[in-house]
Amino acid sequence: MRAALYIRVSTEEQAREGFSLSAQRESLAAFVRSQGWETEDLYADEGFSGKDLHRPALGRLIQGAQEKRIDVVLVWKVDRLSRRQQDVLHLIEDVFAPNGVGFRSVTEAFDTTTPAGMAMLGMLAVFAQLERATIVERSLVGMRRRILERRWTGVAPYGYRYGTDGRLAPEPKTAPWVARMYRWSAAGMGLQAIASRLMRERCPGPFGRARWHLSTVGLILRSRVYLGERQQDGEWLPFGHEPLIGAALWYRAQDAMSTRRCLG
Template sequence: MLAACYIRVSTDEQAEQGISIPAQKSRLLSYCQARGWEVYGFYVDDGYSGKDLDRPAMQRLIEDAAAKKFNTALVLKLDRLSRRQKDVLYLLEEIFEPGGVGFKSVTESFDTTTPFGKAALGMMAVFAQLERETIVERVRMAKNESARQGRFMGGPAPFGYRYNFGAKKLEIDEIQAQEIRWIYDRYLSGKLGYGYIAGELERKGVPGPTDERWNKTSVRKILTNPAYAGLVNHKGSVYQGKHEAIISPEKWREVQVLIKSKGAVRAAAGVHTGLLSGIIWCGECGARMRVKNVWQNYPRLSPKKVTKYYVCYSQDKTGSSHMVRDPDCRCGYKHADEIENEVIQQLYIYSYDKVLLRQAVNESLAAAGDKRSFIRGINQARKDFNSVEKKLEKWCDAFEKGALEPDELVERVKELKERKAYLHNHIIEMENRLKEENERKINTEELLEILQNFTRIWENATADERREIVINTIKEVRIYTDNRIEVEFNL
């Protein structure tokens, strides 16, 4: 066996007994003689720290190992190779093992020339992976905590702000902030869209965000960014920020309601030919109903008289066969204008009944569940998660100090990693459920505000905007043979 003996001592370790260069060289030589190994050479890094691999003798060792000039790399202690597990694992897996070079520590049970030594190497890989996962998880949790504390989450400062690196927070750029206030006021006038506002900013010669031209997207981003109301948005959750607001939270919420009422938040999928398309059903058989235009005075073209109906898919078999629920259904052709006018009338009635609206909102929010129980569950899971991390670190330290047997370590790590993975998934699930409940509350309150201002919004809305209002406020409409209409609202 041809052995390369690696020796390292830092400046701080020069005086330590047994760590000096002569002491290490003597121990390594004695070990080789006892084993009958031949010494290829001594690789000595005198006065170098073990924090990285940037050492002259270490680099020579790596080059000679790659050239297969020796069979085994020998050290007195593992930390002579490096004090970082990541570097040790790199040397063992990426340098020594591919070249068929073994590794042996005189004072520790690391000997990759034996099956047991290779198992120890596998355990080191486990800990290296655990270290990487722990770092990623800590970064994620640190970001979440920063958001909860209202800190700016990084990236370019929003238009209207500049970042103060000394104070580590956003500060208002008053010149740009004036434009932000102007954008919000112009949009709240109710008559101007994103494109028109962007055009006015271009005509005024206002520099756009990151010096780009103003467009619909840049205006919409400003109108929907909660940062301007002094809030921090992180992964769908909104927290009170530490920075000063440019506009009031009330004005920001008013803009969000207006955006939603115009259908800018939830656009319709595809082009619909009827106000109720997609939410109207046959009350008799349960099939969907679709719009059908009938040419009443065929084949006359002048004047051409076309009447629009809603008809059940089961009765009108010219559509998709999979939409049919009862081939014998005879719900009938329903005049679309009459049906739509009746539904609109019910929307008016519903919006006028303040007591009914508030009762519906309270019932909807009550169904959302207890928010406090979710928060308690998340906090407990995080506490358990941190406890598991500490235990993993403790067993890792114990193993490195030789206080724990390898087989016992593997079993303990396995159980703890399974527990950690379970808690990680549980926290994500609980956070998602809490987010859904928060969104449900926000959507319910926004919908209430739309209905309370229904008359003004409806009368000023375009045809497309009216459809958006309908599909946001109404869950479904059912029509029966006797022309009875049932409307179920989203509240």
């Protein structure tokens, strides 16, 4: 019996639940030995969500099934294959079964060759989909709560850091450079000229190194974050963090950039 071992972990699952590819791999390998099977190949998707089927290793697994190189697909849990019920059933009914490929889970008992087993599999897939929906809803609730509390979500913008209260606070080393960029732009310097000057003066970049690209400079110079605002539902609104520049300077920089674009 040629077994294809499929393992998957997303970044959020690794952080939240301690999943690891190595733990899944060891569990599947032990199961294969206990059954006296041989391993056709190991298919691993690291850092990929189970919300859809667009995964490189899964694509190779499907190809292997269609080429009749596989007798059974083995996973640690059904949700490693997908967290969407319709995707799980599609793979089993439309890809695996027509090519004579079975499907087994190490931690869940079902037999896909019987109606009762397929019903059991369907219920497991439903619960996997429900779990994902619950995770997404919790994430959205947490994000909304942070916004209401005026706490930033995601990576702090250049020139800021996270304060002890979870809100944005000026980053002492980089915040002054933001103000300089706006002054240089308002005085007529172009994006490339500003990027070159930042590198000459060894200004720390967004990733710590003194390397700058004109697109990065442009994003900073067009962002209203530096006015103490945040974009919500497509609209920029006051967010409560300390501005790094005044409104007059921000608008002068926008006017200067517009003029340079018009002049070509």
